[in-house]
Amino acid sequence: MDKQLTLGGLSRQEAEIRLQQNGLNEVSETKFNFWKAILIRLWEPSAWILETALVIEIILGKEIQAGFIVLMLLFAAVNGAIQSGRSNKVLHQLAHELTPQVSVFRSKQWQKMDAKKLVVGDLINLRSSEIVPADVKLVSADLELDESSITGESNSVKRQKGEQAFAGTEVVSGDALAIVTATGINSRSGKTISLVNQNSAPGHLQQLLGKIIGYLAILDAILAVIMIIVAVVRHENLIEMLPFLAMLFIATIPIAMPSSFAVANSVEANILSKEDVLVSDLSGIQEAANMDVLLVDKTGTITVNRPQVTAFYNLSELTDDEVIRNAVSAADIVNPSVIDQAIINYAADKNDRSLTVKQFQPFDATIGYSVAIVGPDRQSIYLGALKRLMTIDDGQTPIPATVDYNAGRTVAVMRSNRLLGIFVLQDQPRADSTASIQALQERGVKVVMLTGDNRKTAQIIANQVGLNGTVLPFADLNNDTAIDKLAGIAEVVPENKLAMVKQFQRRGYIVGMTGDGVNDAPALKQAEVGIAVANAVDLAKRSAKLVLMTDGLSSIVKILDSGHRVYQRMMTWTITKLSRTAALTMLLTFGYLVFRFMPLTLNAMILVAILNDLVTLVLGTDNTHITLQPEKWNLSNLSKVAGVFASGWTIVGAVFVTTLVKMGYSVGQVSTGLYVYLIFSAMLTILMTRTTRAFWLSKPSLSVIIAITLNCLLTLLLAALGWGITQISGVLIGMTVALTIIIAMVLTLIWKLINLSR
Numbered sequence: 001m002d003k004q005l006t007l008g009g010l011s012r013q014e015a016e017i018r019l020q021q022n023g024l025n026e027v028s029e030t031k032f033n034f035w036k037a038i039l040i041r042l043w044e045p046s047a048w049i050l051e052t053a054l055v056i057e058i059i060l061g062k063e064i065q066a067g068f069i070v071l072m073l074l075f076a077a078v079n080g081a082i083q084s085g086r087s088n089k090v091l092h093q094l095a096h097e098l099t100p101q102v103s104v105f106r107s108k109q110w111q112k113m114d115a116k117k118l119v120v121g122d123l124i125n126l127r128s129s130e131i132v133p134a135d136v137k138l139v140s141a142d143l144e145l146d147e148s149s150i151t152g153e154s155n156s157v158k159r160q161k162g163e164q165a166f167a168g169t170e171v172v173s174g175d176a177l178a179i180v181t182a183t184g185i186n187s188r189s190g191k192t193i194s195l196v197n198q199n200s201a202p203g204h205l206q207q208l209l210g211k212i213i214g215y216l217a218i219l220d221a222i223l224a225v226i227m228i229i230v231a232v233v234r235h236e237n238l239i240e241m242l243p244f245l246a247m248l249f250i251a252t253i254p255i256a257m258p259s260s261f262a263v264a265n266s267v268e269a270n271i272l273s274k275e276d277v278l279v280s281d282l283s284g285i286q287e288a289a290n291m292d293v294l295l296v297d298k299t300g301t302i303t304v305n306r307p308q309v310t311a312f313y314n315l316s317e318l319t320d321d322e323v324i325r326n327a328v329s330a331a332d333i334v335n336p337s338v339i340d341q342a343i344i345n346y347a348a349d350k351n352d353r354s355l356t357v358k359q360f361q362p363f364d365a366t367i368g369y370s371v372a373i374v375g376p377d378r379q380s381i382y383l384g385a386l387k388r389l390m391t392i393d394d395g396q397t398p399i400p401a402t403v404d405y406n407a408g409r410t411v412a413v414m415r416s417n418r419l420l421g422i423f424v425l426q427d428q429p430r431a432d433s434t435a436s437i438q439a440l441q442e443r444g445v446k447v448v449m450l451t452g453d454n455r456k457t458a459q460i461i462a463n464q465v466g467l468n469g470t471v472l473p474f475a476d477l478n479n480d481t482a483i484d485k486l487a488g489i490a491e492v493v494p495e496n497k498l499a500m501v502k503q504f505q506r507r508g509y510i511v512g513m514t515g516d517g518v519n520d521a522p523a524l525k526q527a528e529v530g531i532a533v534a535n536a537v538d539l540a541k542r543s544a545k546l547v548l549m550t551d552g553l554s555s556i557v558k559i560l561d562s563g564h565r566v567y568q569r570m571m572t573w574t575i576t577k578l579s580r581t582a583a584l585t586m587l588l589t590f591g592y593l594v595f596r597f598m599p600l601t602l603n604a605m606i607l608v609a610i611l612n613d614l615v616t617l618v619l620g621t622d623n624t625h626i627t628l629q630p631e632k633w634n635l636s637n638l639s640k641v642a643g644v645f646a647s648g649w650t651i652v653g654a655v656f657v658t659t660l661v662k663m664g665y666s667v668g669q670v671s672t673g674l675y676v677y678l679i680f681s682a683m684l685t686i687l688m689t690r691t692t693r694a695f696w697l698s699k700p701s702l703s704v705i706i707a708i709t710l711n712c713l714l715t716l717l718l719a720a721l722g723w724g725i726t727q728i729s730g731v732l733i734g735m736t737v738a739l740t741i742i743i744a745m746v747l748t749l750i751w752k753l754i755n756l757s758r
Helices: 012-022 034-041 046-060 063-097 204-233 238-252 255-274 285-288 298-300 319-331 338-350 384-391 433-440 456-463 494-504 520-525 539-542 555-596 602-621 635-662 667-689 702-721 730-757
Strands: 101-106 110-112 123-127 135-138 143-146 157-158 170-171 175-182 278-279 293-299 307-315 357-364 369-374 379-385 408-417 418-426 448-450 468-475 486-491 510-515 529-532 546-548
Touching: 034 063, 034 369, 046 063, 046 238, 135 448, 143 468, 175 319, 204 238, 204 555, 204 635, 255 278, 255 285, 255 602, 278 555, 285 529, 285 555, 293 298, 293 494, 298 448, 298 456, 307 319, 319 338, 319 369, 319 379, 319 418, 338 408, 338 418, 408 510, 433 448, 433 555, 433 602, 448 456, 448 468, 448 539, 456 468, 456 486, 468 539, 494 510, 494 520, 510 520, 520 529, 520 539, 529 555, 555 602, 555 635, 555 667, 602 667, 602 702, 635 667, 635 730, 667 702, 667 730
Parallel strands: 293 448, 293 510, 448 486, 468 486, 510 529, 529 546
Antiparallel strands: 101 110, 101 123, 123 175, 135 175, 143 157, 143 170, 278 546, 307 418, 357 369, 369 379, 379 408, 408 418
């Protein structure tokens, strides 16, 4: 690329005028449609079951029951639309904050700016790993591009100088100047370059809950078959049973699960955005609670990534000034790396300027150096890794024994295949690295440093920041390596990172990883908690689940906190869902088999489903207790805990129903009594499972308190006045409430014993 630009780009004034005329380089997104979201939720499997029950009730002439089913349908649809709108709003706000940066030449000066501020006519620089921010015409060199985002083809294509490159494609290799030809809606892609992937694969928690729901559905199917067989044997009306069987399955289907997850994760995504952490995949938050290994890049994360030249060795007959002048000529002044900037700054301190550059090829990781063509005889100057340049040194220049390779990174300059000099660059740990690493270690997370440095240099940095243990070269890493004794992995190239993530995952770890380069993208995508650091390239940010907007590791502790809060809230939701679903289905089956009637009317059943889900929706805002160790989602443990609550409430409920029947209460009164029992037991289960302490000692959030209070008051009001359900006496209501509170205290003691044993 010719550094003596013949293309002038635009002035700031011209660009501002065009920006006002044509607007930002973005496409207006399809706005969330509340009514459309409702209709979508009225046409899905869970809704079909309710709608079938609705048709049956209408045929049977049961208008009140039909009305309650309509109420439940609308509740599920409207509530789902509201929560979808909330999470949609949060994610789109975060997406706009992840706008890519681009290098633009304006008013005869290179500068970084948001890609959305580009206008037609802007001169920009495109290089490997970047996203093409608008439709452009290449004017200085060829580029290899990944155009799968617009063509669907995975193979990269080569675009030659003078050809078009399109918005949203990725630069695989090369470096070129380009003129913007179309922006926003006028670009070929016709869409905003968004880094947020809202259609990611489900996390471990969703997968676990999917299994649980599957088991509950099997249980429901078995119970339904038993009741149908019994009904046939007894010659009872199967048609009248269908709405109840439908509700049996509805009780299992987690109508509120998507909304509960959206609320819990969106709340934390909002909190993290205020802490300079952007969330591009909500599952990354909840996975953070389980993370027990964090692979961290040394450069720029543990260290400040602003290396300085601390030593210079002249290996030639040229003067020091001449060698430095050659080195700065091969540094990239358009889009300088931290190494380039260190060389440029060192030369500036000595008032040395570059030679006249005829042609320039920026640093390419595949070859390990940059190349500048200078002078009338067009000699080549190379700037890159000492080891790589030594392999092409014709004269086999002797290296002085005084060169301290452990003092930092060695960068060499070569001209015409002859080494001229060596620069030693040092990068110091960030001031907050030691404290941040200690905080992560106290949370049970094993921090492992990754670096391309040699083992000795890496060990020095590891010791400085409190990473106790051994630093091993990547080549020595194997399945027998003791992770708990590992401080870092040295001599790592980007291509090794994916293999390391997979190896740790095979050994049962939940892996977090920080990264910044294009070659880090596959590993960031593979890791359960992929974290792109502040200076990461666009592709790395798009591949990660979380993006740090500030340097260092301190923000990762905040991610852990958010993950633990989501975990605790979803643990409460899961145990409550399991226990109340199992209790409800078992009590319905028990009542039908023993007493030949459903002990809960359809209206009461629908109220139970709606009121329970209303509370679980606000659990995403609940106060939580953050633990200091990684959490473990364990199906057997969850089943054991939920089984205790389900068994307790089911046994007591069966005795309660039997007592009411023997005392001569009508079917309707038994149903209302059981309805009050189920609502209060569900509310108390939420209070018990949200803390490991006695539930009366832990204060929920205001939203949870309000939701539980309103649920209980509404239940008491409906039971006392007989609205939609059979009226019962205040004495029976009081006895039912007292019974549930006493049983809750007993179950609390059992719950505490279970937690102490874990």
